[in-house]
Amino acid sequence: MEVRLPRLSRVAVCGGTHGNELSGVFLVRELLKTGGEAGAGTSVQAVLSNPRATQLCCRYIDTDLNRCFTRATLDVPAFDTESYEVTRARELDAQLGPKGSPHAYDLICDLHNSTSNMGLCVIGFSDCDWICLHVFRYLQRQMSDIPVRYIHFDLPDKDSFSLDSVGKHGFALEIGPQPHGVVRSNIYTSMKDGVRHVLDWVRLFNSGSVFEGGPVDVFTAVGHLDYPRDCETRQITAAIHPRLQDQDFCLLHPNESVFQTFSGQVLPYEGSEPLYPFFINEGAYYEKGVALYLARKRSVTLPKLRVCKDGRAGDLMSEEKEE
């Protein structure tokens, strides 16, 4: 099977969606200086998503911007909110979308950092967006010094909550470990290389290159664990067990150690199915009640992919299938 999709004329590279994830902040500032052209007539727009949070070097001012792109939140009447991020989400939706419309950017790549040992992850809401999955496989092949994985949050379009969901195609590029409020040169360089490869892929695709089909591994999130907490204060009473810390994407088996309480007790994984943990001990997720996510690993077969013969941009549905 071969799939043909419209060319990607307008690409956005966003950073500072979380103002304390500094690799993306500094990389977007670099891109804003150097300007955007991916070649082959593709425009690249760099966007600093949350300027106020970036200024204060915090994740957000009023609410997590990267949870504001659901249909429900974007549709809140303008006069019903005083949240800086909800207002900013609507500005970004107007600039890069509107989400779900033919006017939306063709591809949005949103840059993130994690305190977890994530390597480089492409995170999307689809396991059949062939643009995103082919980009992922290209990154995996080009980047030899960092593990590259695809994470799939299985949500319907209306519930997809992140900035990248505003584009016709989009994904988060998540790299770690890096403390929030800190930039580490190796992580910054991986992100810079990752973005360069993404734009290389877009240029190749737009120029008519054929990308062969084949299998890739996809990690589909199926649940999460919260930290053990005190019933009354809701404060956490345990940390990730040292044997699990930094073991993102290593299979976790039933009864293996997950937490160690602050008084020293070990708590095991009580699930019955071996699953892959990721976002282990991500700093920003303490307040969200997430100590780690759990995923199933599946193989997805990519079709052969090339650009539509007539190169029409904005033609969302034009899949020309050939045997």
Added chain:
Amino acid sequence: MEVRLPRLSRVAVCGGTHGNELSGVFLVRELLKTGGEAGAGTSVQAVLSNPRATQLCCRYIDTDLNRCFTRATLDVPAFDTESYEVTRARELDAQLGPKGSPHAYDLICDLHNSTSNMGLCVIGFSDCDWICLHVFRYLQRQMSDIPVRYIHFDLPDKDSFSLDSVGKHGFALEIGPQPHGVVRSNIYTSMKDGVRHVLDWVRLFNSGSVFEGGPVDVFTAVGHLDYPRDCETRQITAAIHPRLQDQDFCLLHPNESVFQTFSGQVLPYEGSEPLYPFFINEGAYYEKGVALYLARKRSVTLPKLRVCKDGRAGDLMSEEKEE
């Protein structure tokens, strides 16, 4: 030479002086649950220093609490400040001091975390406080799985700025690397072990144990480097070079790489003297204009130490010297 010093009757273990340094926050909460007795009639008071910053999981509300214990700041008239931390500093000075008075706590151990690869550091303002230096040497001998070092900021008493300076003796116990807003089990356990050994040492000292003299290495801060910054925006334009990152306490020679700009240029160390860098890429110091501190390493010879024969508490000056 033998030095005899008064027994240490009242010890304070403080955490959450910076509200997002979580090992100390959670360890102090544990200590508050279990109560304080080091044995040998010594009381141990656990103190959560900055409750509001801890609640919000940020470093501070208005200003850095751990810079508020200078004579100048403590002496600001009460009605002249609306800063939460200045007010809180005065409360802590009343509770654990007053600083410089015979009523002050005998020993204050203030718990901190760093994003830098610091191992465990005992940080003090004196290179001849034999209590602090003997505690340091005891930690170094007891803790085999983490490097233990002594950092000396050479400031007169009136300018010593940190909470631990309120006690007759005091030091910060700084452990890293740990991202701010995150607790890592291995770092938490090192801190817990460290505090246990400090209290063990106090019990041994108060019980009349003799601590032999001998040499220890002391890292005395002699300067610092800021990040390269844009002249207009003051934003940083480079990160710590990947070859220097995490190399705290490894000798830095002239012309070795220190920074890598976001456009890829390498910037060397321009000093003429080889020095020891520490607090390399500490997240909280970006706003302070500190990319790293630089230290000279010196050998300090500790005298033999034991408690005063009559065990008088609060007798600050009773050094009974014997040949």
